[in-house]
Amino acid sequence: MDFSLIVGVVVVAALAFDFTNGFHDTANAMATSIATGALRPRVAVAISAVLNLVGAFLSVEVAKTISGGIVDDAKVTPAVIFAGLAGAIIWNLLTWLFGLPSSSSHALFGGLIGATWVASGASAVHFTQVVQKVLVPAVASPIVAGVVAIAGTFLVYRITARARQDVVAKSFKGAQALSASLVSLAHGTSDAQKTMGVITLTLIASGSLAEGSGPPLWVILTSAVAIAAGTFLGGWRIINTMGKRITEIQTPQGFAAETSAAVTILASSHLGFALSTTHVCSGGVIGSGVARKLSEVKWGVAGQMVLAWLLTVPAAALVGAVASLAVERGAAGTIVVAVLLIAVGLAAYLLSRRNPVKPDDTVAEPQPVPAAA
């Protein structure tokens, strides 16, 4: 196979994945602030995009391995990476179409698992690592963030129950916007790094970069811009689900949910137990709904979301495996996969136009003054 072709294709696919990661994850930070009217939709995604961009430059410590040990990293070739990215991108597009928040990093892991399995056999997949780094965090994240958000929401309503409600509403609007911005910043420092890591390690593997080099400036720039552009595009479908369809959210709840999410993400990244942003944020929203008696959590929607989380790794793995079969056939296979990827992207876009979710749709109806918990 023409080595430079596959490297070029990986770079483009990695940036495309970065872009889908951006519009998939805008909801994590901004959905509740948009729903409550704390921030106007376009302003919210603009703030989130800028903070993601800033976050990408803030930390350029790139992963040492692509999969973090989930598969045998010695067997991860550029072809495997491309097939894995294909699985991740397709899963991100599908879940976006259905408006389901799901973890972009799990999609990438899934794609890599499937591609490695086909290319090097099941023994190259470290299943205990999959349980440890994917399954356990996926279950633990929403529970931890959910319980924390229940406590925070309960306290907020309890303490402000007898305060003047116009003051309460105004104060929490500002606080909510601020807590959402923190989530965005934390997101930017972690997710753009994944793309930089993928590109940098591919360049090293192909000999274009010396062993152990950091990401070149163009890699940092393009990764930061791709994730910010995706964020700015604002995955309105997922924002709609997170902000309105799970539970009805008031500003104090949004504040409690986003504060819980930001703190949980920070605690997890500094205590060595990585939790996924998407799962943490969804757990926070559900928890803030559980804590306020008057808001009802729509468990059907929450169930759909959990189902999507469970399917993320196997589904992305399946696509990654099929893509890997094609890519192994050589340059022609790679081109076929690339063309199919573009076709799926186009199809998802066209399908989304049939029932579009516009920015203003993601704002909840005007709410009565906050009721006590």
Place this chain on the structure above:
Amino acid sequence: MNIDWGALGSVFVIALVVVVVLTALFAIGVRGLSARAVARDAGTSGGAVGTATAAICFVVCAAIVGYGIYLIGAA
């Protein structure tokens, strides 16, 4: 299989404590603002305590958030 339950436990406990402190402080601060607004509307002079409470609470909250931003940058 080597799941670090200890690390998971400490993430949970620390997140819980920080969120409880942060949300409670902010809510108490909001109550201070509310007391100030009530006193002002009534034309009485009881607003000072509310203002002071709010100021102290918000400053501590800001310090915690500042530390959070520092942690993000240091990551």
